[in-house]
Amino acid sequence: MMAAIAAQKEGGQVTLVEKNEKLGKKLYITGKGRCNVSNDADTQGLIRNIPHNGRFLFSAFESFSPQDLCALLHANGCDTVVERGQRVFPASNKASDVTKALEKAMLGAKILLHTQVADLILDGSQVKGVALSNGKTLSCDAVIIATGGLSYPSTGSTGDGYFFAQSCGHTVTDTSPALVPINLRDAWAKSLQGLTLKNVRLTAMTGKKRLFSEQGELLFTHFGISGPLVLSLSSYLVGIQGKIDLFLDLKPALTVEKLLDRLQREVDANPRQELHTLMQGYLPRTMAALFPDLCDIDAKKAIGTLSLAQRRAIAQTLKKLSLTFDGVRSFSEAVITSGGVCTKEINPSTMESKLIQNLYFAGEVIDVDALTGGFNLQIAFSTGYKAGKSAATINFKENK
Ligand SMILES: Cc1cc2nc3c(=O)[nH]c(=O)nc-3n(C[C@H](O)[C@H](O)[C@H](O)COP(=O)(O)OP(=O)(O)OC[C@H]3O[C@@H](n4cnc5c(N)ncnc54)[C@H](O)[C@@H]3O)c2cc1C
Numbered sequence: 001m002m003a004a005i006a007a008q009k010e011g012g013q014v015t016l017v018e019k020n021e022k023l024g025k026k027l028y029i030t031g032k033g034r035c036n037v038s039n040d041a042d043t044q045g046l047i048r049n050i051p052h053n054g055r056f057l058f059s060a061f062e063s064f065s066p067q068d069l070c071a072l073l074h075a076n077g078c079d080t081v082v083e084r085g086q087r088v089f090p091a092s093n094k095a096s097d098v099t100k101a102l103e104k105a106m107l108g109a110k111i112l113l114h115t116q117v118a119d120l121i122l123d124g125s126q127v128k129g130v131a132l133s134n135g136k137t138l139s140c141d142a143v144i145i146a147t148g149g150l151s152y153p154s155t156g157s158t159g160d161g162y163f164f165a166q167s168c169g170h171t172v173t174d175t176s177p178a179l180v181p182i183n184l185r186d187a188w189a190k191s192l193q194g195l196t197l198k199n200v201r202l203t204a205m206t207g208k209k210r211l212f213s214e215q216g217e218l219l220f221t222h223f224g225i226s227g228p229l230v231l232s233l234s235s236y237l238v239g240i241q242g243k244i245d246l247f248l249d250l251k252p253a254l255t256v257e258k259l260l261d262r263l264q265r266e267v268d269a270n271p272r273q274e275l276h277t278l279m280q281g282y283l284p285r286t287m288a289a290l291f292p293d294l295c296d297i298d299a300k301k302a303i304g305t306l307s308l309a310q311r312r313a314i315a316q317t318l319k320k321l322s323l324t325f326d327g328v329r330s331f332s333e334a335v336i337t338s339g340g341v342c343t344k345e346i347n348p349s350t351m352e353s354k355l356i357q358n359l360y361f362a363g364e365v366i367d368v369d370a371l372t373g374g375f376n377l378q379i380a381f382s383t384g385y386k387a388g389k390s391a392a393t394i395n396f397k398e399n400k
Contacts, residue, residue, distance in 0.1 A: 001102040002381045003144045003362050004109045005072070006064075006388030014109040014388075015138060017130065019116035019156055024099040026148065026155040030377065035095030037073070037080065038066040038088040038381070039374035045086075046378060050370040051235050056343040057368060057379060060351070064385035066378055076101035087374050117147075120164050126357040127168075142358040142391035144351075146384060149337025149364040150175055161365035162340065168356050171342040173367045176238050177334030179231040179376075182246075184224035185324040188290050192220035195286055201249035202229050204236065204325075211244070212236040215252055224326065231335060232371050234328050238338040246323040250283065259315035263303075267311075271304025275314075278303050282318060294321065336376050340367040351387035360387035 001023060004014045016023075027035060039046065043061040047054035066088060070080045078101035079091040090097045116133040120143060129139040145164055148157030162172045184190070196219045203213040216229035237244060251259060266278060276299040279288035292299040295313045297306070306314075331337065341361050345354050353359040363380035370376045 001099075001106060002064075002384030003146055003360075003388035003391070005102065005105045006385040007144075007392035008106065008108055008388075010389055010392035012142075012388070012392030014106075015140070016106070016109055016111045017115050017117050017132070017138070018111065018113050021113055023103060023111065023113075026152060026157065027099050027377075028095050029152070029155065030095055031089065031374075033095055034089050034093045035098050036087050036089055036372075036374040036377070037098050038069050038378045040066050040070075040082045040086040040088050046370075046375060049373060049375045050368060050379070052238070052338060053343045053366075053368045054370075056346075056348050056366075057382065059348045060382035060386045061378070063389070064382045066374075068385075069378065069381050072105060073098065073101045076104040085373055117160065117164070120168055120356075120359070122168055122356065125355065127359040142360065144360040144362055144384075144387045144391055145341075145365055146362040146380075146387070147365050149340060150331045151177060151180075151334040151337050151364075153332065157337075157364070159337075161361075165341045165361070165365070168353075168359070170345050170353065170355060173339040173342055174239070175337050175339035177328055177331045178235050178238055178338035178369050179335035179372060180234045180333055181221060181226035181329045182224050182230055182234060183326040183329065184246075185326045188294065189220055189224060189323060190222055191290070192286055193222045195220045195284060196227065197248075197250070197284070197287075199252065200229070201252040202233055203247045203249070204233055205245045205247070206240050206242040211240065218248070223329070225323070228372060235338065235369065235371060237328065244325045246325050248321040248323055250318045250321060254319075256312075256315045256319055259318055260311060263306075263311050263314065267303050267306065272302050275299055275301050275303055275306070291317070335372065336369050337364055338369045340365050343367050349386075350390035351383055352390060358391070360391050362387040 004016045007014045046061050073080055078097045080088050081091045082088055117130045118133040119131040120127055121129040121131055127143045129137055131137050145161045147161030150159045166172050198217050200218055201215045204211040212233045217227050218225055218229045219227035275292045276289055279291045283291055295317045297310050346361055347354055351360045351362055362384040368379055370379060
């Protein structure tokens with residue numbers, strides 16, 4: 001949609017081909033229906049939140065920034081607000097208002113819904129049009145592939161763009177689910193399904209190498225863990241071959257020594273208290289009940305009878321609780337796809353293919369992926385704008 005808007009603005013005659021019954025189906029479910037449409041960061045701030053190939057996007061962000069996006073949405077009836085972490089949302093809190101504004105900005109473009117592109121039509125190393133799955137063809141001077149990735153395939157992103165790219169010689173780097181929940185082997189963790197922990201620190205290591213260590217919110221589920229912290233972590237696990245060890249710091253503000261001092265004071269004050277009751281002062285009730293077991297201590301043990309080694313085990317487990325990683329969830333639960341059309345084969349100043357003339361790429365189909373916070377949509381908008389604007393330097397022609 002953004003590519004269409006930019007191309008129209010440059011005087012291009014645009015045909016947007018969408019296989020769904022409506023435009024922007026994925027947009028409706030973004031940000032839990034509120035659509036975290038962008039992040040009000042500067043270019044460097046945006047790139048810092050893009051673990052893979054962020055530098056490739058420099059020119060796209062400079063050409064079409066989050067502020068440009070907000071101005072465009074505002075001009076088309078959708079005001080925006082900036083929230084915690086510079087996240088930008090529509091003021092109405094409705095993702096549908098973003099789609100409406102984009103549709104309004106696109107006025108004049110021809111939209112073919114329920115229409116699927118099946119293939120590219122090439123003439124040597126130049127694209128000449130697309131073949132549709134209904135047997136028709138569209139001839140044109142430029143084609144922009146903005147088919148998304150593989151995540152949430154029910155919204156229409158089924159990886160078709162990777163096929164188109166590969167069919168004309170492009171490299172598609174390995175794709176994997178990213179910003180995705182994580183499976184754990186630990187039965188105790190699954191039994192905590194529904195429990196949210198705030199302000200905990202999650203660390204991932206492979207051997208001695210620290211892959212990730214951040215503080216935030218984590219949710220236990222029937223399969224393992226999810227929530228913002230876990231989704232961010234998943235982006236740093238892409239392509240890691242070795243064993244991954246996960247640790248949870250349940251008390252990031254306190255050291256082991258401080259925890260031991262606090263335990264000592266509590267033992268002195270109430271030595272007959274049972275351990276599981278004491279733990280309720282440290283953890284939510286459901287977790288407090290099973291925590292002594294994780295330290296190999298009887299939950300009903302009077303705290304006055306705890307040995308020093310046992311107290312140390314409690315403090316150390318609070319600071320470094322092991323979670324047993326068992327892979328990430330599938331594409332159907334992933335917010336985005338990591339991997340895609342190789343950035344080395346795309347001109348970052350135009351989004352044009354370096355292999356096929358007049359072929360452009362925009363959005364998640366490219367091998368770029370960001371953390372949560374509105375960055376992924378801004379990537380789609382900035383690259384879409386760049387591709388649309390560049391492609392429209394040639395006039396579109398349509399011929400059914
Ligand atoms: C649950 C969820 C929540 C999210 N929340 C946020 C958020 O709040 N903020 C954020 O920044 N990002 C969020 N994202 C990520 C963001 O939605 C995507 O990164 C973004 O939509 C990618 O845009 P795109 O245009 O590249 O691809 P898509 O939005 O996937 O659009 C691709 C379109 O191409 C169409 N298409 C595909 N193949 C063909 C074909 N052969 N012929 C015709 N049409 C075709 C599809 O039907 C689809 O409409 C979220 C993702 C999910 C799954």
